[in-house]
Amino acid sequence: MKSPYLLLIFFSMLNIFNAKAQDWPNLKKYQKANEQLKAVQSGENRVVFMGNSITEGWSQTYPEFFKDKPYINRGIGGQTTPQMLLRFRQDVIDLNPKVVVILAGTNDLAGNTGPSTNKMITDNIMSMAELAKSHGIKVVISSILPVYDYPWKKGVFPAQKIIDINKTLKTYAEEHNHVYLDYHSEMKDHQNGMLKQYTYDGVHATKEGYVKMSALATQAIDQALNQ
Numbered sequence: 615m616k617s618p619y620l621l622l623i624f625f626s627m628l629n630i631f632n633a634k635a636q637d638w639p640n641l642k643k644y645q646k647a648n649e650q651l652k653a654v655q656s657g658e659n660r661v662v663f664m665g666n667s668i669t670e671g672w673s674q675t676y677p678e679f680f681k682d683k684p685y686i687n688r689g690i691g692g693q694t695t696p697q698m699l700l701r702f703r704q705d706v707i708d709l710n711p712k713v714v715v716i717l718a719g720t721n722d723l724a725g726n727t728g729p730s731t732n733k734m735i736t737d738n739i740m741s742m743a744e745l746a747k748s749h750g751i752k753v754v755i756s757s758i759l760p761v762y763d764y765p766w767k768k769g770v771f772p773a774q775k776i777i778d779i780n781k782t783l784k785t786y787a788e789e790h791n792h793v794y795l796d797y798h799s800e801m802k803d804h805q806n807g808m809l810k811q812y813t814y815d816g817v818h819a820t821k822e823g824y825v826k827m828s829a830l831a832t833q834a835i836d837q838a839l840n841q
Contacts, residue, residue: 762807
């Protein structure tokens, strides 16, 4: 009697796996929301936030930042830069924002979609920035937030790699007239991990962390709009 039931579970799991494999960048997550989004209004300074769980969680943990603003959250938990690059046209360019805020790279270092070099990470972020710029969208490139180690993948100790990547991103932003948004310097502790008040697990932000990020992001967005 158990055998048919186990087979049903097996094939159900297989179907879920195949569905995820076929939509590796998770294009379906925001597909309907994008279709229902109203056209940009005259004078609207629309901003799209592209990122992973840190961006996605922003709307849940500190929704006040997004309230009554033309801000659109397009973060997806667990995503890496190649996944974001694949959905960048659908989830950013097609929404016609004035500004895009890109926060990416930490999941690449954790190996969420396989090994990644620093160059692979920065290349993908640069490609997103170049796509945006070619469509007249102002670009804010965020530093990777400080992390001492990943709770779901112990022993990676990415702190120095994050510092190195951030240096590359800052230089690139300055050379290409993008805005560099430096969360790292404002949120790091003595080990180049995140200050305890800003995180609950060493990676993701608390409400206090998002309040800090929101203030920094507001300054960066204003700077981008005034360029």
